[in-house]
Amino acid sequence: MFRMPLIAALVALIAPMGVQAQQKPLAPIRPLSETVRAFEARGYIVRSAEDDGRTHEIEAIAPDGRRIEAVVEAASGEVLTERNDD
Numbered sequence: 001m002f003r004m005p006l007i008a009a010l011v012a013l014i015a016p017m018g019v020q021a022q023q024k025p026l027a028p029i030r031p032l033s034e035t036v037r038a039f040e041a042r043g044y045i046v047r048s049a050e051d052d053g054r055t056h057e058i059e060a061i062a063p064d065g066r067r068i069e070a071v072v073e074a075a076s077g078e079v080l081t082e083r084n085d086d
Helices: 003-022 032-041
Strands: 045-051 055-061 067-073 079-084
Touching: 032 045, 032 055
Parallel strands: none
Antiparallel strands: 045 055, 055 067, 067 079
């Protein structure tokens, strides 16, 4: 008699795991060097670059002389944020 609630509880715990396994896999990450080359091709002087897993953080000097910090999505190369670095 007590087994049915226990089985139902186990199914409720295990079911979300199956949903996660069916989710779309994450896009492959581009190498950090590719992101750096893309900035340099646009005239930036890259001072430092870090790979933080799913993003790349770039500190650079823009073509107009401003120091900037940018966060780039590693999979797509899209610049998520760019701000002046004081």
